[in-house]
Amino acid sequence: MAEELDDLTDEMKAAVGVETSRAIYEVTTQGIRTFARSVGYTDTKYYDEKTARNIGYSGLPSPPGFLGMPIYDPNSGSSRREIFTNPFNRRLNGGTEVEPIEQVYGGDVLEAVTRITSLELAKGRLGQMLIQSNETIYTRQSDNAIVAKTRGTGISY
Amino acid sequence: MSEQIYWDDIEEGQEFSLIEPMDSQRLVIWAAASGDFYQIHYDDNYAKDNKLPDIIVHGALKGMLVGRLLDEWKGEDGSIKNWDVSYRGMDPAREDLTVWAKITKKYQENDENLVDLDVGVAQPDGTQTTPGTATVSLPQR
Numbered sequence: 509m510a511e512e513l514d515d516l517t518d519e520m521k522a523a524v525g526v527e528t529s530r531a532i533y534e535v536t537t538q539g540i541r542t543f544a545r546s547v548g549y550t551d552t553k554y555y556d557e558k559t560a561r562n563i564g565y566s567g568l569p570s571p572p573g574f575l576g577m578p579i580y581d582p583n584s585g586s587s588r589r590e591i592f593t594n595p596f597n598r599r600l601n602g603g604t605e606v607e608p609i610e611q612v613y614g615g616d617v618l619e620a621v622t623r624i625t626s627l628e629l630a631k632g633r634l635g636q637m638l639i640q641s642n643e644t645i646y647t648r649q650s651d652n653a654i655v656a657k658t659r660g661t662g663i664s665y
Numbered sequence: 666m667s668e669q670i671y672w673d674d675i676e677e678g679q680e681f682s683l684i685e686p687m688d689s690q691r692l693v694i695w696a697a698a699s700g701d702f703y704q705i706h707y708d709d710n711y712a713k714d715n716k717l718p719d720i721i722v723h724g725a726l727k728g729m730l731v732g733r734l735l736d737e738w739k740g741e742d743g744s745i746k747n748w749d750v751s752y753r754g755m756d757p758a759r760e761d762l763t764v765w766a767k768i769t770k771k772y773q774e775n776d777e778n779l780v781d782l783d784v785g786v787a788q789p790d791g792t793q794t795t796p797g798t799a800t801v802s803l804p805q806r
Contacts, residue, residue, distance in 0.1 A: 546694040573732040605749035
């Protein structure tokens with residue numbers, strides 16, 4: 509177990525607001541169909557572009573929450589930078605928030621920029637924990653529109 | 666396509682839900698859709714080596730099941746303003762999960778007809794593992 513901290517370190521305090529990753533996400537039509545299938549949608553607008561256009565969409569719409577996949581590069585490491593030294597080794601995903609803003613379509617290319625929005629120490633049944641909140645803003649490259657924001661909480665202990 | 670629901674017709678306290686089977690095939694499709702290939706979600710031996718009773722459902726998949734429930738409920742003319750979930754417990758695969766929502770507040774703000782909801786995911790015995798909240802905008806008749 510890591511040594512207990514009395515307060516956030518100066519490095520941690522300085523990390524709040526700092527960009528931790530920047531990545532390009534491709535929203536492909538096949539990605540939309542796979543996501544829709546995995547979540548259990550049966551509405552054909554998420555599978556068939558013609559159906560979607562007939563009800564007013566300008567392409568194959570992405571279901572809420574699907575923002576594509578980052579382009580995989582086998583020769584690069586993680587796009588996530590370690591901004592501060594984290595003394596806690598174990599990690600849990602604490603939760604997710606999704607704020608859809610604009611309809612996303614197959615063929616869109618999004619830039620996802622993640623920043624740390626808060627860091628705090630807490631005590632729970634697992635002992636001392638570091639709770640990190642992040643926000644990712646997704647911007648469509650073709651028109652610079654912000655299409656969604658997601659917020660996540662990571663727990664280290 | 667789901668039938669359109671209108672803000673005028675809903676009431677605080679109303680609930681809606683769907684039941685989803687969580688078999689291993691579902692989790693493999695989610696792995697492909699999300700890029701989350703951590704083996705505790707589809708490899709029995711790997712899961713057991715990590716002291717888990719079985720493969721477990723991805724947390725993010727549960728969050729997106731809540732998104733689907735809201736998306737299908739709001740209809741074509743509604744919109745989801747936001748939703749959030751907390752991952753409070755693991756859900757073993759090969760069981761049905763109930764994805765639910767309950768209307769907690771109905772109000773108008775900035776020319777929008779809004780509905781706040783409690784949302785969540787429950788195991789067959791009723792254990793709640795993924796509580797959250799949501800706000801949805803609905804059309805008025």
